[in-house]
Amino acid sequence: MADAYLVGAGQSPFGSFPDGTYRSLFETAYDRTLESVDGDLDPDRIEEAFLGTLGVGGRQIGLSAPAATEHVGLHGIPTTRIENACASGGYALRSAVATVRAGMADLVLAGGYEVMTDTSADRTKWWLGVSGETEWERLSGTTFAGVYAQMASAHMDEYGTTAEDLSRVAVKNHANGARNPDAHLGFECSLEEAMDAPAVADPLNLYHCCPTTDGASAVLVASEAVANELSDDPVRVAGIGAASGRVGLFQRPEPTSIPASRTAAERAYGDAGIDRPTADLDFAEVHDCFAVAELLAYEDLGFCEPGEAGRLLREGRTDPDGDLPVNTSGGLKSKGHPIGATGTGQVVEAFKQLRGEASVQVDNPVRGLAHNVGGSGGGVTVHVFERAAEVDA
Amino acid sequence: MADAYLVGAGQSPFGSFPDGTYRSLFETAYDRTLESVDGDLDPDRIEEAFLGTLGVGGRQIGLSAPAATEHVGLHGIPTTRIENACASGGYALRSAVATVRAGMADLVLAGGYEVMTDTSADRTKWWLGVSGETEWERLSGTTFAGVYAQMASAHMDEYGTTAEDLSRVAVKNHANGARNPDAHLGFECSLEEAMDAPAVADPLNLYHCCPTTDGASAVLVASEAVANELSDDPVRVAGIGAASGRVGLFQRPEPTSIPASRTAAERAYGDAGIDRPTADLDFAEVHDCFAVAELLAYEDLGFCEPGEAGRLLREGRTDPDGDLPVNTSGGLKSKGHPIGATGTGQVVEAFKQLRGEASVQVDNPVRGLAHNVGGSGGGVTVHVFERAAEVDA
Numbered sequence: 001m002a003d004a005y006l007v008g009a010g011q012s013p014f015g016s017f018p019d020g021t022y023r024s025l026f027e028t029a030y031d032r033t034l035e036s037v038d039g040d041l042d043p044d045r046i047e048e049a050f051l052g053t054l055g056v057g058g059r060q061i062g063l064s065a066p067a068a069t070e071h072v073g074l075h076g077i078p079t080t081r082i083e084n085a086c087a088s089g090g091y092a093l094r095s096a097v098a099t100v101r102a103g104m105a106d107l108v109l110a111g112g113y114e115v116m117t118d119t120s121a122d123r124t125k126w127w128l129g130v131s132g133e134t135e136w137e138r139l140s141g142t143t144f145a146g147v148y149a150q151m152a153s154a155h156m157d158e159y160g161t162t163a164e165d166l167s168r169v170a171v172k173n174h175a176n177g178a179r180n181p182d183a184h185l186g187f188e189c190s191l192e193e194a195m196d197a198p199a200v201a202d203p204l205n206l207y208h209c210c211p212t213t214d215g216a217s218a219v220l221v222a223s224e225a226v227a228n229e230l231s232d233d234p235v236r237v238a239g240i241g242a243a244s245g246r247v248g249l250f251q252r253p254e255p256t257s258i259p260a261s262r263t264a265a266e267r268a269y270g271d272a273g274i275d276r277p278t279a280d281l282d283f284a285e286v287h288d289c290f291a292v293a294e295l296l297a298y299e300d301l302g303f304c305e306p307g308e309a310g311r312l313l314r315e316g317r318t319d320p321d322g323d324l325p326v327n328t329s330g331g332l333k334s335k336g337h338p339i340g341a342t343g344t345g346q347v348v349e350a351f352k353q354l355r356g357e358a359s360v361q362v363d364n365p366v367r368g369l370a371h372n373v374g375g376s377g378g379g380v381t382v383h384v385f386e387r388a389a390e391v392d393a
Numbered sequence: 394m395a396d397a398y399l400v401g402a403g404q405s406p407f408g409s410f411p412d413g414t415y416r417s418l419f420e421t422a423y424d425r426t427l428e429s430v431d432g433d434l435d436p437d438r439i440e441e442a443f444l445g446t447l448g449v450g451g452r453q454i455g456l457s458a459p460a461a462t463e464h465v466g467l468h469g470i471p472t473t474r475i476e477n478a479c480a481s482g483g484y485a486l487r488s489a490v491a492t493v494r495a496g497m498a499d500l501v502l503a504g505g506y507e508v509m510t511d512t513s514a515d516r517t518k519w520w521l522g523v524s525g526e527t528e529w530e531r532l533s534g535t536t537f538a539g540v541y542a543q544m545a546s547a548h549m550d551e552y553g554t555t556a557e558d559l560s561r562v563a564v565k566n567h568a569n570g571a572r573n574p575d576a577h578l579g580f581e582c583s584l585e586e587a588m589d590a591p592a593v594a595d596p597l598n599l600y601h602c603c604p605t606t607d608g609a610s611a612v613l614v615a616s617e618a619v620a621n622e623l624s625d626d627p628v629r630v631a632g633i634g635a636a637s638g639r640v641g642l643f644q645r646p647e648p649t650s651i652p653a654s655r656t657a658a659e660r661a662y663g664d665a666g667i668d669r670p671t672a673d674l675d676f677a678e679v680h681d682c683f684a685v686a687e688l689l690a691y692e693d694l695g696f697c698e699p700g701e702a703g704r705l706l707r708e709g710r711t712d713p714d715g716d717l718p719v720n721t722s723g724g725l726k727s728k729g730h731p732i733g734a735t736g737t738g739q740v741v742e743a744f745k746q747l748r749g750e751a752s753v754q755v756d757n758p759v760r761g762l763a764h765n766v767g768g769s770g771g772g773v774t775v776h777v778f779e780r781a782a783e784v785d786a
Binding site: 066243 | 394447448452453454455456458459460462463468469470471472473474475476477478479484487488491492494495496497520521525526527635636637638639640644652653656657767768771772774
């Protein structure tokens with residue numbers, strides 16, 4: 001199997017853009033991706049594209065992916081829309097890596113886009129709701145905040161996790177996002193603010209929930225030969241893993257873990273040869289759609305034992321200067337969560353970290369991961385990236 | 394690059410099923426796919442799935458693919474929803490082949506599903522319309538029938554193609570579909586009936602348009618080792634090609650051809666080593682969503698020169714006993730067109746033809762293709778299949 005490498009990555013600003021469309025936002029992400037490539041790249045060398053989107057709002061439901069690639073001048077290449085709810089971007093990257101590993105193409109674009117803020121709140125809620133389990137969750141009135149609130153309650157009951165732990169996720173991620181010029185909510189918040197915010201779905205308050213966001217992101221995946229030609233400092237896709245899980249939370253054995261995250265991580269670690277994630281990884285972008293989701297990720301990805309996530313966070317171990325910094329980009333909480341763009345948006349941060357270009361830069365990282373969750377765990381991807389030059393040396 | 398093989402394929406009946414859901418229809422297709430495998434297959438050996446759907450009706454928009462695989466008991470595998478409008482199934486197969494060719498899995502499921510008839514006609518029209526070009530086609534009132542009517546008018550003007558030529562597509566495909574127990578409109582129609590039907594979008598009448606259909610289909614893609622283990626008569630995926638095109642018809646240089654079909658076919662023929670399609674192919678399933686689309690396919694896939702499609706049809710060359718039988722399944726016109734299920738539904742017919750199990754069986758075919766078009770040509774796949782035993786012998 002041939003190796004796949006990242007040679008470029010870029011995102012549009014994430015935020016609320018009344019004049020933005022999925023195409024204009026994607027164009028910004030695409031242009032920035034091309035600019036991030038070290039060498040001279042003729043875009044006609046891009047052979048295939050996989051773009052993730054949920055299609056919130058329903059403007060161009062079918063064929064929006066080829067409509068996006070034609071908009072940026074990529075005519076004639078196979079372009080596939082990938083949809084796995086909030087994990088659409090992660091799965092788009094997976095297909096791009098498969099295409100390069102298969103030798104079917106030497107340079108493939110993966111990306112995603114979503115426009116969420118030009119639609120009424122009710123309509124956006126419907127579009128998000130239809131990514132949850134339909135019969136027993138959405139139609140009985142449960143929103144995603146409600147589903148994650150159940151997970152938070154269970155984790156608090158089972159392990160003594162506190163509202164302060166949840167709020168500390170917001171404090172950390174906002175502190176990081178405040179330094180990211182592309183963040184949607186790029187401001188700091190104090191622990192008091194994060195504790196005293198209005199309730200959304202008890203025990204989750206406003207600061208425990210990510211915003212609805214407009215944005216796009218993209219990455220370029222290359223074969224080894226093309227990576228060496230185009231990049232001074234390519235990033236190897238060292239491990240990929242993905243898994244589906246029961247779409248409804250009520251269908252799973254217990255609500256304090258996302259089994260698909262565990263399985264996807266096992267597969268990615270196996271692919272990358274990682275035995276001890278805390279020792280082998282230098283940073284992680286994890287899917288913090290709600291504060292509890294970041295805590296579950298620590299446990300499901302093997303950063304700590306079940307029930308220990310709150311402690312890991314409180315001890316500062318996932319701060320930028322801790323031993324495993326998490327969500328240096330600001331995460332979904334502060335950077336924002338434009339559904340289809342989130343997965344490859346995480347990879348933009350990983351690319352920057354490994355090339356020393358991040359807004360909150362970790363000290364000389366060699367290896368990191370991106371963890372992308374669809375719905376409440378119906379589909380998960382984990383990708384491990386490493387700095388090729390560092391590992392080869 | 395490793396080769397990929399089909400070891401099983403099956404579809405639900407296509408039709409209008411008031412009690413059917415996307416999950417129940419997919420279950421039928423999946424069960425039939427497993428039954429079609431020669432050897433004993435433990436379903437736990439299926440490692441990944443790619444499922445196509447447009448999601449007409451919007452019941453479970455996000456994560457419907459993992460919801461479908463969990464319904465049939467495939468828990469934990471990576472499952473990706475693919476959406477490229479009417480070419481969703483073809484692109485799902487493409488990703489499955491890439492995964493096997495990459496060596497990332499030895500056994501992968503590709504399939505699709507759509508439920509269209511339990512929604513009001515207006516609502517179905519909306520769901521289909523949003524797969525067309527939004528700003529200049531849908532919002533100005535153009536339906537897909539309208540777009541294809543423009544193509545038909547242009548072809549008639551340019552080449553003298555006649556309403557009778559269009560009607561002969563319906564006559565041929567209904568004659569084939571009448572013998573397919575899984576066809577939606579499984580009855581014959583006379584040339585008079587196909588000429589005298591009510592207008593839909595002039596020059597297209599009711600018999601020049603495929604129905605809206607409920608259904609599901611699936612195929613199993615295997616590595617060579619697993620194919621040899623599980624199948625007495627595996628089908629090799631000899632060539633794959635795909636291309637995107639301008640999503641709006643008005644954006645293309647001329648309306649008498651679908652450029653993405655030409656490009657996808659060139660790529661598939663190159664991959665399969667086909668120089669002369671009429672000599673090298675023994676049958677073809679082509680995307681006849683409207684009668685003119687089948688005629689365009691003859692020309693775009695190189696079965697004849699531009700403008701010669703009507704003659705090819707009139708001379709019976711694409712009849713079951715002609716030198717290149719087309720749509721022996723009945724095609725979209727008679728078998729039906731459940732959007733996401735259509736692409737892999739065509740592959741079910743190709744699998745049966747190459748194993749001598751088709752309802753309208755071609756005489757000892759060695760090689761055939763499936764051609765799947767999204768929208769009016771925004772995305773196209775062409776796959777060439779060949780009987781491995783015959784070619785190896």
